[in-house]
Amino acid sequence: xxxxxxxxxxxxxxxxxxxxxxxxxxxxxxxxxxxxxxxxxxxxxxxxxxxxxxxxxxxxxxxxxxxxxxxxxxxxxxxxxxxxxxxxxxxxxxxxxxxxxxxxxxxxxxxxxxxxxxxxxxxxxxxxxxxxxxxxxxxxxxxxxxxxxxxxxxxxxxxxxxxxxxxxxxxxxxxxxxxxxxxxxxxxxxxxxxxxxxxxxxxxxxxxxxxxxxxxxxxxxxxxxxxxxxxxxxxxxxxxxxxxxxxxxxxxxxxxxxxxxxxxxxxxxxxxxxxxxxxxxxxxxxxxxxxxxxxxxxxxxxxxxxxxxxxxxx
Amino acid sequence: xxxxxxxxxxxxxxxxxxxxxxxxxxxxxxxxxxxxxxxxxxxxxxxxxxxxxxxxxxxxxxxxxxxxxxxxxxxxxxxxxxxxxxxxxxxxxxxxxxxxxxxxxxxxxxxxxxxxxxxxxxxxxxxxxxxxxxxxxxxxxxxxxxxxxxxxxxxxxxxxxxxxxxxxxxxxxxxxxxxxxxxxxxxxxxxxxxxxxxxxxxxxxxxxxxxxxxxxxxxxxxxxxxxxxxxxxxxxxxxxxxxxxxxxxxxxxxxxxxxxxxxxxxxxxxxxxxxxxxxxxxxxxxxxxxxxxxxxxxxxxxxxxxxxxxxxxxxxxxxxxxxxxxxxxxxxxxxxxxxxxxxxxxxxxxxxxxxxxxxxxxxxxxxxxxxxxxxxxxxxxxxxxxxxxxxxxxxxxxxxxxxxxxxxxxxxxxxxxxxxxxxxxxxxxxxxxxxxxxxxxxxxxxxxxxxxxxxxxxxxxxxxxxxxxxxxxxxxxxxxxxxxxxxxxxxxx
Numbered sequence: 110x111x112x113x114x115x116x117x118x119x120x121x122x123x124x125x126x127x128x129x130x131x132x133x134x135x136x137x138x139x140x141x142x143x144x145x146x147x148x149x150x151x152x153x154x155x156x157x158x159x160x161x162x163x164x165x166x167x168x169x170x171x172x173x174x175x176x177x178x179x180x181x182x183x184x185x186x187x188x189x190x191x192x193x194x195x196x197x198x199x200x201x202x203x204x205x206x207x208x209x210x211x212x213x214x215x216x217x218x219x220x221x222x223x224x225x226x227x228x229x230x231x232x233x234x235x236x237x238x239x240x241x242x243x244x245x246x247x248x249x250x251x252x253x254x255x256x257x258x259x260x261x262x263x264x265x266x267x268x269x270x271x272x273x274x275x276x277x278x279x280x281x282x283x284x285x286x287x288x289x290x291x292x293x294x295x296x297x298x299x300x301x302x303x304x305x306x307x308x309x310x311x312x313x314x315x316x317x318x319x320x321x322x323x324x325x326x327x328x329x330x331x332x333x334x335x336x337x338x339x340x341x342x343x344x345x346x347x348x349x350x351x352x353x354x355x356x357x358x359x360x361x362x363x364x365x366x367x368x369x370x371x372x373x374x375x376x377x378x379x380x381x382x383x384x385x386x387x388x389x390x391x392x393x394x395x396x397x398x399x400x401x402x403x404x405x406x407x408x409x410x411x412x413x414x415x416x417x418x419x420x421x422x423x
Numbered sequence: 424x425x426x427x428x429x430x431x432x433x434x435x436x437x438x439x440x441x442x443x444x445x446x447x448x449x450x451x452x453x454x455x456x457x458x459x460x461x462x463x464x465x466x467x468x469x470x471x472x473x474x475x476x477x478x479x480x481x482x483x484x485x486x487x488x489x490x491x492x493x494x495x496x497x498x499x500x501x502x503x504x505x506x507x508x509x510x511x512x513x514x515x516x517x518x519x520x521x522x523x524x525x526x527x528x529x530x531x532x533x534x535x536x537x538x539x540x541x542x543x544x545x546x547x548x549x550x551x552x553x554x555x556x557x558x559x560x561x562x563x564x565x566x567x568x569x570x571x572x573x574x575x576x577x578x579x580x581x582x583x584x585x586x587x588x589x590x591x592x593x594x595x596x597x598x599x600x601x602x603x604x605x606x607x608x609x610x611x612x613x614x615x616x617x618x619x620x621x622x623x624x625x626x627x628x629x630x631x632x633x634x635x636x637x638x639x640x641x642x643x644x645x646x647x648x649x650x651x652x653x654x655x656x657x658x659x660x661x662x663x664x665x666x667x668x669x670x671x672x673x674x675x676x677x678x679x680x681x682x683x684x685x686x687x688x689x690x691x692x693x694x695x696x697x698x699x700x701x702x703x704x705x706x707x708x709x710x711x712x713x714x715x716x717x718x719x720x721x722x723x724x725x726x727x728x729x730x731x732x733x734x735x736x737x738x739x740x741x742x743x744x745x746x747x748x749x750x751x752x753x754x755x756x757x758x759x760x761x762x763x764x765x766x767x768x769x770x771x772x773x774x775x776x777x778x779x780x781x782x783x784x785x786x787x788x789x790x791x792x793x794x795x796x797x798x799x800x801x802x803x804x805x806x807x808x809x810x811x812x813x814x815x816x817x818x819x820x821x822x823x824x825x826x827x828x829x830x831x832x833x834x835x836x837x838x839x840x841x842x843x844x845x846x847x848x849x850x851x852x853x854x855x856x857x858x859x860x861x862x863x864x865x866x867x868x869x870x871x872x873x874x875x876x877x878x879x880x881x882x883x884x885x886x887x888x889x890x891x892x893x894x895x896x897x898x899x900x901x902x903x904x905x906x907x908x909x910x911x912x913x914x915x916x
Contacts, residue, residue: 110658111688113701204491205666208678208685212490219491264703360486363703420703 111209118206123272125199126252128191131280133245135162136182138314140239162287163190179196179238180230191372192245196225211259214252221248267304267362270355273415278352278411281316288312292332310334311373316347337390338397349405353382356412363420374415381408424904427462429455432469436476439862440854447592447851448865449515462916463629468513473861475620479622480512480687486618490620492672501581508614509907511855512622515868515889522913525596526883528669529586529874531770536601537758537876538773540580542571543756554772555765563762564841565755566808567718569725574740576649577878580751588780588870590851597781597848599869601763602812603754605715609873609886610673613638615910632883639680645877650710656708659699660684664716671676671759674715688716693736698742700763711747718752760809760843788842797835797844801828804844806835814901827847848897853909855891869900870911886911
């Protein structure tokens with residue numbers, strides 16, 4: 110039997126774990142891509158992209174420099190979306206639900222926390238932001254393995270997974286949205302066509318989707334294909350459609366009834382999931398893509414709120 | 424096998440071990456010979472060079488850290504400073520024969536204290552018979568009027584008891600305190616053992632160490648046994664003040680190792696005198712609550728109205744017999760340090776037996792004769808408040824300045840009921856690794872035992888928590904005051 114408060118902790122643990130993982134990967138991919146990107150003022154452009162994806166507001170005044178920015182997005186405790194903050198929140202939530210998880214999972218999260226918490230600004234300067242983010246992604250993988258393999262796949266696990274899928278759907282939508290806006294910005298700067306395909310690849314890499322999408326389309330995907338893959342692909346675990354299906358599936362594990370009234374969170378997710386499941390790329394194409402992605406993010410957040418008020422309030 | 428003497432281990436962590444002849448050393452006899460039950464351990468440690476020992480020590484620390492066996496000091500930022508409790512790798516060893524004496528003594532004490540609690544909340548025979556002064560009991564801060572006439576399931580009040588023992592220089596064990604409210608520390612006993620097994624697996628093979636890992640199972644059985652009458656398959660929970668409590672690690676550890684829910688007050692509510700927890704499937708009834716929240720905070724309708732940690736109405740449900748609270752409210756009246764003085768009499772009164780374990784001579788400042796004695800001899804006494812724990816508010820006369828003593832005399836005179844005094848007991852010493860000296864030295868230790876009382880059940884954890892005062896010469900072993908701990912082995916020789 111699962112306490113509503115514990116469910117809440119597990120849900121947010123999943124969300125923060127996923128958030129930290131995406132932030133680290135986005136930073137890493139973009140940091141790496143600055144090295145040989147086809148644009149002169151590339152550094153500024155990357156900084157803006159990271160700020161937009163992480164959802165921060167940053168004043169770029171005179172004192173702003175790369176070192177400060179790198180610290181802000183990774184180690185700054187005052188920044189609630191820095192990687193260190195997300196990991197600390199994940200661990201605080203895990204600590205609150207310590208008794209309902211395996212020692213292995215707790216140990217993995219605890220080590221992850223001590224890694225980010227113990228990392229100093231000096232280390233960051235010495236090892237570079239890439240090195241830090243890579244280690245963050247590694248820790249996230251270890252946690253993910255413990256989550257999959259050391260817990261019963263029961264209600265508690267389903268709640269963590271729902272947190273993960275909700276966060277992942279919204280993060281991937283944010284990545285797409287940011288990249289589409291980046292491309293528009295580049296067009297204004299009269300950059301050539303090659304930057305659109307370059308950014309499409311960066312987008313796929315930020316969702317660890319580049320290799321699979323290449324295999325799927327048997328070519329390096331263009332922007333449309335990249336968006337189609339990340340929104341609609343039913344078999345790729347980062348796509349919006351995939352994640353909505355899994356939220357629906359996991360909710361089935363904790364939901365007591367089989368049939369659901371309209372207005373219930375079960376009804377809501379059923380409707381949302383089937384919409385994306387049967388959506389075609391032709392239909393998406395007719396829409397304004399950034400508005401469509403904004404709407405996606407709003408629907409996912411609304412769903413998260415309904416889940417919390419139905420199952421996790423105390 | 425030749426018997427080992429101190430000084431025969433060369434180039435080891437025992438090189439500069441100094442024996443103070445005035446102290447009772449648990450490990451080494453007055454003539455320098457290592458005691459029989461410590462021979463193998465000292466031989467083993469005696470082969471370790473300082474660097475080797477330090478490596479093992481580091482390994483043990485990382486083990487605690489990664490298990491999250493830490494306490495945190497929280498600040499405004501997320502970055503709480505986390506520390507592990509100091510742990511000494513050299514185990515404290517108690518022979519099975521000696522342990523039997525301790526175990527019998529602890530059980531005897533608990534039985535008598537439990538009967539005493541029943542009596543003071545019912546017929547009050549012991550007061551009427553003039554064995555314990557009624558005025559002393561009623562004036563205890565922990566005498567709980569809500570408990571008068573209440574019958575806890577199985578007649579049990581002190582389900583979990585932490586009895587603190589010391590060994591004096593005469594070699595005898597004395598009881599220092601009976602902790603019958605919510606004694607803590609057992610999770611450290613179990614974590615210490617886990618770590619020791621990782622670091623010194625070979626030592627366990629050569630010693631017949633009594634296991635302790637059945638404690639969570641024993642605890643769960645005890646908890647289930649005192650469910651309200653008529654409940655066959657009770658829902659039991661551990662109740663914690665929350666994750667910012669310093670003992671949260673222990674609360675979550677106990678819940679997890681028993682496989683039951685860890686709840687907070689806000690997870691529970693009372694409806695028509697039954698207690699429920701809020702789950703993802705709606706309310707579920709709770710039958711037994713092992714609470715780690717003090718009496719004062721469990722029910723804002725009855726006790727402190729500002730408590731955010733409790734459950735409004737829970738005392739009503741308890742009195743109606745619909746839920747069991749562990750330990751029963753009001754047990755603090757028995758671990759008042761002034762009531763402690765009467766425990767030997769309490770044992771004789773209810774059980775008709777002689778106490779197996781000794782009490783330390785204690786002066787009640789409330790009594791004129793004792794008060795006069797304390798006032799003129801404070802420099803040779805330990806003065807303690809009757810109702811605090813964790814080593815807070817005590818004065819050790821021999822370590823205090825004249826000004827401190829004068830100040831304390833005023834404090835005591837102002838509230839005589841609150842203070843007792845005892846001769847300064849010379850706690851036994853044990854070889855303990857001192858980081859700053861990179862060697863073993865003598866340090867004072869005590870022993871907290873953990874015992875359980877259920878329906879038809881008595882259980883004492885074989886071992887317990889040996890606490891060690893890490894500061895040279897210090898007699899204060901509490902973790903909040905710079906104390907560490909040791910694994911405690913009960914061995915069959």
